[in-house]
C-alpha cells in the first residue's frame with residue numbers, strides 16, 4: 001500500500017469520488033469527504049473563476065468546522081481536477097486559487113505538466129494524473145506527478161480500452177507510488193478487487209451521478225438507475241476522444257447508437273456534440289459500465305455507507 005502522508009489515516013474507505021464535469025459541486029464534495037472518502041470536482045465546474053474562489057472558501061471552511069466538531073472521525077481531504085489542455089484558458093488563474101487554499105490533492109487530466117506538479121508540491125499537496133496507457137503513465141511520472149489514475153475500459157466519460165487487470169499489474173511492476181483504479185467500480189467488492197490487483201484506491205464516478213447532491217437533471221439520475229452495462233456506448237463522436245455514454249441520451253438526441261460516425265480527433269472539442277447538434281455532457285450523458293448495481297437515487301453518504309459495508313463483507317469472506 002502506497003499511501004501519501006496527506007491521506008494517511010484520513011480515509012474511512014480507500015475510495016476517491018472522481019471529478020464529474022457539470023455534475024460535481026460543493027454539496028457532493030462535502031458529502032463525500034464527511035463520509036470518509038476523497039471528494040473532488042473539476043475547477044471548470046465553477047463558473048466564472050470567481051465562483052471557484054467561493055467554492056474553495058466554502059469547502060475548506062466547512063471541512064475545518066466539521067473536523068473541529070468531529071475530532072475522532074474527521075472528514076477526508078478533497079481534490080480539485082484541472083484540465084491541463086491548451087483549450088483551458090483558466091488554468092493559471094485556477095491554479096493560483098488552488099495555491100491560495102492549499103488544495104490537498106490536484107487531479108490533472110488531458111496533459112501532464114512539470115510546472116503544475118511542482119506548484120502543487122510547493123504548497124504541500126499531491127498531484128495525481130489520469131492516464132489510459134503506459135506511454136502516458138511514464139510521461140506523467142517523468143513530469144513529476146505523485147501518483148497515477150489508471151482509467152481502464154468501461155469507465156465513464158473519457159475512458160481507456162485496457163482491462164484493469166492488465167493495466168494495474170503492468171503499472172505496479174514499475175511504479176511503487178499511489179495508483180488509483182478507475183472504470184466500472186460501483187460496489188465495495190469492486191473496491192477490494194482494485195486493491196487486490198495492486199491499486200491503492202478505487203476511483204468511482206458514475207455511481208455518484210445517482211445521488212441527491214449531484215448536479216444532474218432528474219432524468220439523467222433515473223437513467224443511471226435504470227440502465228446497465230449493455231446500455232453504454234463507446235464513441236469518439238461527441239468530443240473527439242473516446243468515451244462511454246448512456247445509450248438512452250444518444251437515442252433521445254436523434255442518433256442511432258449502433259451506427260455512430262467516427263469523429264476527427266484533430267477537431268477535439270470538449271463541449272460540442274461533434275457532428276451532431278447535441279452537446280456532449282449536457283445532452284449526451286456520460287456513464288461507465290458499472291451502473292448495473294445502482295438501484296436508486298439517494299444521499300451520497302448512504303451510498304458510501306453501503307460501499308463500506310460491502311467492502312468489509314468482501315474482506316471477511318475472502319480473508320477470514
Ligand SMILES: Cc1cc2nc3c(=O)[nH]c(=O)nc-3n(C[C@H](O)[C@H](O)[C@H](O)COP(=O)(O)O)c2cc1C
Nearest residue numbers: 018020021109155156157183184204205206286288
Ligand atoms: C459524466 C462524467 C463526467 C466526467 N467528467 C470528468 C472531468 O471533468 N474530469 C475528469 O478528469 N474526469 C471526468 N470523468 C471521468 C471520471 O473522473 C472517472 O474516470 C470515471 O467516472 C470513472 O469510471 P466510472 O464512471 O465507471 O466510475 C467524467 C465521468 C463522467 C461519467
